[in-house]
Amino acid sequence: MYTLLIVDDEPIIADGLYEEFKDGGEREMDVHRVYSGKGALELLGRMKVDILISDIRMPGLDGIGLLHRVTRSWPSCRVIFLTGYKEFDYAHRAMEYGAVRYILKTEGYGRVREAVEQTIAEIERSLRAEALVAEAEERLRALQETTLQELLAAALRGEMEAGAALAEELSLLGLGMPLRPAEPLWLAVGRFDAAFPPSPSGYMAGKAAAETLRLLAERYFAPLVTGVMVASSGAGPMAWLMQANPADGESEPDERREAQTGLFIRETLETIQRAAKETLGRTVSFVVGTEAVVWERIGETNRSLALLLEHRWGEGAEMLRTDKQEDRSHEIVANVKAYVEAHLHEDISLVRLADLVHFNPTYLSRFFKQQTGLNLSEFVQNVRLERARLQLADPEIRINDIAASLGYGSASNFARSFKKLTGQAPQEYRDALQVKK
Known part of the structure; x- marks a missing residue:
């Protein structure tokens, strides 16, 4: 759909053209009319206009002034001037703006409609040309990207x-x-x-x-x-x-x-x-x-x-x-296990373990589970638990010292974790071992 704006300070002409085009005939158009250059500017500030039909001489802002303002806001807008015999030279000067036609008012509505149809045909030819240019540019970009890919691929293969x-x-x-x-x-x-x-x-x-x-x-x-x-x-x-x-x-x-x-x-x-x-x-x-x-x-x-x-x-x-990274999976697993067993007194982080074996932390966690069937956190927890049981079997080692040697930070944290895993507090576990002896 094309938008058509009719501007003439003589209502009889503006209304007549509006009635001529509002039904659109075979072509659907959005038709508007105003009675001054100022009114046209107000409407042009709210919407895009494809074709402007304007009287060339109007009080206030005339057709040439309106043309100047329109081309700044909507460069693709096509303009058709209505003029009288005495204004012929004046209208001719407007041609310097390009995309402008002029019609003598005495030529009638049929000539105006013909000019509008010709203008629409020009717009459509322009759109097709722009589409072809855009398509050519897109194909060129695709060709450039493909060529770049091929040249880089050849360099990566050692062929260049x-x-x-x-x-x-x-x-x-x-x-x-x-x-x-x-x-x-x-x-x-x-x-x-x-x-x-x-x-x-x-x-x-x-x-x-x-x-x-x-x-x-x-x-x-x-x-x-x-x-x-x-x-x-x-x-x-x-x-x-x-x-x-x-x-x-x-x-x-x-x-x-x-x-x-x-x-x-x-x-x-x-x-x-x-x-x-x-x-x-x-x-x-x-x-x-x-x-x-x-x-x-x-x-x-x-x-x-x-x-x-x-x-x-x-x-x-x-x-x-x-x-x-090392070449064999069992060596990586062995290195991780050895590090954990040697650093139980520290805060063992996944990031530190990943740095040790040059892994991404997330992948190390996934890899370790694939190789051992255990999550890394489960493995660390199990090692600490077994070490705790061994130390609790020796009544000479204080529970506070056991907690510190296993990286729990405090005896209360150690007691809470141990009871969660075994169902017994550390002292209860130690006492039970002594009873068995």
């Missing part, structure tokens, strides 16, 4: 020399390269834990899932990190190349900022895992580098991370590990 020169060239090609050539990158590789069916529909489902994963990554990385996801051509892993966003104002020392970026990436990958499971109903595993690498090393680093991912170290779905 990867270095700062490549990054600089990609930036100069106008491919929408968001990564900075002079700065190192963080790499991560990931893949869906379950393969998609080897069929056209499975292929399309895999592509759609990968695109969803890319959008999730963009969303969650955006506050601090800029990244490019490079999808494989088949069912292979996806790679992420990432850099910290430039810091505003004074930045932290480089080492601290790099450590913070690495932590943010690892924690965000865990968030992406949860989002993918919720959104797609599929689990995703990741392996991420523990430090940023220069452009020359992205191929080597990508192959190393992909190999770790392919070997499925640790087994189980939703793996999230770094490239510096």
Whole structure:
């Protein structure tokens, strides 16, 4: 639907044209009329007008003044001036604004309707041209993105020399390269834990899932990190190349900022895992580098991370590990258990244990449960309980000392926890042991 505004200080003309167009004929139009330039401005301040039919000479704000104001507020509005013979030269000067027609008032309503139809045809041709330009621009953006993906994928596979020169060239090609050539990158590789069916529909489902994963990554990385996801051509892993966003104002020392970026990436990958499971109903595993690498090393680093991912170290779905973790799962479990047994007197946190074995905390908890059948908190609790029983068997060890050696903070906390697990207070348990002897 097109909006038509009729402006003439002679009501007989404004009303006549309004009646002519309000029914619209074959074309539905939203028709309005006012009797002054000021009234037209008030209406134009509230709504968009596609076509303006205006008398060129009016008291107060005339047609030329109205045209000047309209083109500032609604540049796409087309104007048709109504003029008399004596105003012909005056109307002709209005043509400098473009998108303007003029009609002699003596030509009648039929000529005005014809001019309106011609104007609408011009608008529609313009819209089609704009749509074609927009489509061409969208296709160009898609081509640029595809080309960038292919070039980065070739660099990651080692088929193209990867270095700062490549990054600089990609930036100069106008491919929408968001990564900075002079700065190192963080790499991560990931893949869906379950393969998609080897069929056209499975292929399309895999592509759609990968695109969803890319959008999730963009969303969650955006506050601090800029990244490019490079999808494989088949069912292979996806790679992420990432850099910290430039810091505003004074930045932290480089080492601290790099450590913070690495932590943010690892924690965000865990968030992406949860989002993918919720959104797609599929689990995703990741392996991420523990430090940023220069452009020359992205191929080597990508192959190393992909190999770790392919070997499925640790087994189980939703793996999230770094490239510096030990190679065997039983060694990781043994290290965690040994640390717990040696540090029972401390506050044993999941974050500290994760740092010990270079795991994401959430994944360590999941991994430990997969390997042992116990939650980490259950394991720590069981070790403390067994150690408490051993020490309570020795009447020479005070209960306060037992509580301190097991990290309970106070004897009352120890007593509460022990009774909850065994049904007996520590002293009751000790007394029962003495009776048995």
